[in-house]
Amino acid sequence: MMLHIPDVLTKQQVLDIRHRLDHSTAWIDGKKSAGSQAQSIKNNLQIDVHSEIYQQIAPFILTALKQQAMVQSAALPRHCLMPMLNCYQDSGNYGNHVDNAVQYSSETGQPIRTDVSITVFLSEPEEYEGGELVVEDNYGTHEVKLNAGDAILYPATSLHRVEPVTAGKRIAAFTWIQSMVKDDWQRSMLFNLDMTIMQLRQKYGDSEETIHLTSHYHNLLRQWGDL
Incomplete structure (x- = not known):
């Protein structure tokens, strides 16, 4: 099931987060968090999870997600991982892949089964060209490019990719949920x-x-x- 969840963050909250991210020096090569197979197809930047700005922004976004009734109803969360923050620019992209079945909490080291993926868009669609999140499932191929502050929820089992960003910057937060219901x-x-x-x-x-x-x-x- 794919689900568009509008207004996870207000426009002012997005502006505040973007102002801090746009001036941050904590961006690192996204390949550092990729597995051996993903390293060859992952071309983006991510905020260092050990940085001060990450420790401030990520919990704020996680709280906003947890407060969304639609997230609770659709994902039935048992465990939620702290969101990560990424940026695609200069033809940055992420080729077809399926997320790892297990991720580890950056806070506790606890293994989390990834049942549900969520992306929260932090750039407006007109700020960049390309950069669509493309999700493939039994019903076809779905291209997603949402307003800043909106989120897309979809099964982590789905094959998906991020198309090359040919102009501007595509900034987003993303995380995974272990659901009480695996299927x-x-x-x-x-x-x-x-x-x-x-x-x-x-x-x-x-x-x-x-x-x-x-x-x-x-x-x-x-x-x-x-x-």
């Missing part, structure tokens, strides 16, 4: 059911039918959940 199809069914329950409650209140559907939702989560 993407099951997460999608639970998300659709949760959205239906919310709509029914708004329209009819806590009717007997809504309560039964809510019970069904929680029993499915109990059955499929990995705690």
Whole structure:
């Protein structure tokens, strides 16, 4: 399931973050965080996770993501990794790849299974040319280029890439979530059911039918959940 989540960050929050990133000296070669296979296809910059600016910005973005009801409903987070920050410019790109199945928390060293990927865009679409996030799944190929402050959520199992940025800068934050429900199809069914329950409650209140559907939702989560 792919899901566009608007306004994870306000425009003012994006401006504040961008001002600091645009003047930062903490950018390093993105290949330093890539595995041996990815190093040949990864051409970008990333903020050093040991830098002071990273320690200030990354937790702020993570908190904003956790506060999003749509993230909670769609991803059903068990563990969230601290976001990383990257920049594509001067034809920078990242070829087709699938994210590593396991990442390690920079805070605790805890292994995290990567079920869900999230990218938060920090550049407006008109600030750069190219740079589309391209995600391939069973339903085809999807190009994503969102407004600054918006996020895209998609299965980490998807083959994806970032097209070359031929002008300007594409700055973004990205992270992974280990879900309570490992299977993407099951997460999608639970998300659709949760959205239906919310709509029914708004329209009819806590009717007997809504309560039964809510019970069904929680029993499915109990059955499929990995705690």
